[in-house]
Amino acid sequence: MGKAKSRSINLCISESLVSRFDEEIDFLNLRVQSFHVDEQIIRSKSGFLKWLIGQYAQAHLDGLRDCEVIDLGESSEVIPCYLDRASEGLWNVAVKNGVAPSFNALAESALYHYFDRQHKNQERLQHLVGLYKEALQRANPAELAAIGEGL
Amino acid sequence: MKQYMPLYSTDELTALLRSWQHGGLDGIHSPNAVVVGVVGCDRPAKGFRAESLLQRFSSADVSSVFRQMAAAAEPMPTYGAIVYANVVQCHPLQDLARAIGLADCSEAQSLLIRAEDAFMNLLLGHLVPKQDRGANG
Numbered sequence: 052m053g054k055a056k057s058r059s060i061n062l063c064i065s066e067s068l069v070s071r072f073d074e075e076i077d078f079l080n081l082r083v084q085s086f087h088v089d090e091q092i093i094r095s096k097s098g099f100l101k102w103l104i105g106q107y108a109q110a111h112l113d114g115l116r117d118c119e120v121i122d123l124g125e126s127s128e129v130i131p132c133y134l135d136r137a138s139e140g141l142w143n144v145a146v147k148n149g150v151a152p153s154f155n156a157l158a159e160s161a162l163y164h165y166f167d168r169q170h171k172n173q174e175r176l177q178h179l180v181g182l183y184k185e186a187l188q189r190a191n192p193a194e195l196a197a198i199g200e201g202l
Numbered sequence: 203m204k205q206y207m208p209l210y211s212t213d214e215l216t217a218l219l220r221s222w223q224h225g226g227l228d229g230i231h232s233p234n235a236v237v238v239g240v241v242g243c244d245r246p247a248k249g250f251r252a253e254s255l256l257q258r259f260s261s262a263d264v265s266s267v268f269r270q271m272a273a274a275a276e277p278m279p280t281y282g283a284i285v286y287a288n289v290v291q292c293h294p295l296q297d298l299a300r301a302i303g304l305a306d307c308s309e310a311q312s313l314l315i316r317a318e319d320a321f322m323n324l325l326l327g328h329l330v331p332k333q334d335r336g337a338n339g
Contacts, residue, residue: 079296080307176293176301184283187272190265192223
């Protein structure tokens with residue numbers, strides 16, 4: 052198999068999302084080490100952006116989410132992204148299917164929803180960890196296993 | 203004499219805790235159980251250094267360590283809760299880092315390692331005084 056060709060494109064994304072994205076890169080320590088997510092290894096900022104846009108586009112195409120175009124109405128900043136053929140194909144399908152009007156809007160919505168999801172996860176897990184701690188005082192495996200089932 | 207502190211692997215600890223969660227840890231530790239064939243010895247006092255954590259500890263041991271850790275008065279989730287959330291419930295480290303309010307994932311990684319070591323220290327310390335196990339304490 053030949054090497055998949057990549058090309059670099061510039062995505063224009065609102066400043067507030069770009070700065071949050073940079074904070075996220077620092078938080079994940081992605082400048083120093085790779086991390087695993089969904090059985091994939093993310094090694095770079097561009098790879099991470101590509102992964103989360105792909106997740107977002109796929110979730111819409113699979114009908115798991117309703118389309119919602121985010122318009123933050125702010126000035127934008129450029130993020131370079133190395134796009135391989137598979138990702139570009141997916142993004143094109145997403146745009147054609149109305150997930151977002153353009154690659155930029157797709158990236159913006161994907162980032163917006165990623166942060167929104169992380170925020171909800173954080174609240175949920177904070178609650179769960181508190182419940183684990185409480186239940187570990189009794190250390191009953193069955194009780195612990197039941198935690199989170201209704202959440 | 204300083205307490206013998208063997209190395210353990212994260213995989214072994216993971217297997218121990220998941221077996222504890224699923225109730226699959228006892229049997230080998232039930233009062234009259236005899237270990238045959240695994241290490242060729244039915245007396246834990248001799249030649250048991252190569253045993254896996256699964257063979258060495260019972261559900262009661264693991265529960266006791268979790269109880270001790272959970273009782274520790276810390277403002278943050280205790281080491282026990284961190285180990286449990288990551289190892290047994292498989293919450294990714296980055297999610298835990300966010301939930302606990304850590305600065306970044308490398309901090310979470312160090313915290314998890316400290317938590318696992320604290321867990322193992324308590325677990326191994328817990329084993330030694332048990333006379334019925336015949337440990338070399």
